[in-house]
Amino acid sequence: MQMITDAGISPMKAIQAATLWSAESFGQGKNLGSIEPGKLADFTIIEGNPLNDITATRNVKMVIKDGRVLNTAYDPKALTPVPRPFGMAAQLSTINPAVTKEGARNITVQIDGARFNSKSVVRFENSDLPTQFVSATKLTATVNALLLQKAGSYSLYVVNPNGGASNNLYLFVNPK
Numbered sequence: 001m002q003m004i005t006d007a008g009i010s011p012m013k014a015i016q017a018a019t020l021w022s023a024e025s026f027g028q029g030k031n032l033g034s035i036e037p038g039k040l041a042d043f044t045i046i047e048g049n050p051l052n053d054i055t056a057t058r059n060v061k062m063v064i065k066d067g068r069v070l071n072t073a074y075d076p077k078a079l080t081p082v083p084r085p086f087g088m089a090a091q092l093s094t095i096n097p098a099v100t101k102e103g104a105r106n107i108t109v110q111i112d113g114a115r116f117n118s119k120s121v122v123r124f125e126n127s128d129l130p131t132q133f134v135s136a137t138k139l140t141a142t143v144n145a146l147l148l149q150k151a152g153s154y155s156l157y158v159v160n161p162n163g164g165a166s167n168n169l170y171l172f173v174n175p176k
Contacts, residue, residue, distance in 0.1 A: 001015065001057060012051055014054055019032075019034065042066065089163050089165060090158040090160050094169070095109055095156060103176055104145065106143065116160070127147065
């Protein structure tokens with residue numbers, strides 16, 4: 001929105017471009033893009049008046065998504081959705097074992113892929129796992145039994161410092 005206003009477009013038009021017109025361009029104008037009865041209402045509360053200064057949109061005080069207030073505190077494990085330059089992020093190909101039982105004890109998984117280094121960390125959902133670097137194509141990680149108490153599919157991915165996050169693989173926890 002800042003770049004749009006820098007080009008001489010009004011702040012109101014920049015906000016509409018980011019919300020209403022974007023929703024309309026995807027055929028979702030009836031459901032999204034503005035606050036009206038019957039529309040989905042995910043929105044942010046900001047401090048300041050973006051119609052006077054569009055940079056006020058950076059002063060996010062609250063986010064409401066699906067009717068729930070989200071925690072907007074700084075999370076050092078948060079990942080930016082902007083991809084890193086090609087070739088820096090790890091690339092995962094297989095996980096072994098890929099299936100375990102609900103309530104299992106600690107398990108060690110082997111992750112095969114590419115572009116691992118000694119600082120690579122395997123994450124289970126958003127929790128760092130104790131990770132062992134085996135080679136540039138192999139890591140092992142221990143999944144604590146406390147994480148295996150509920151059946152479901154859980155994403156595992158690898159983070160390389162300054163290299164971003166890999167693609168996801170899934171560990172399936174079958175019911176007892």
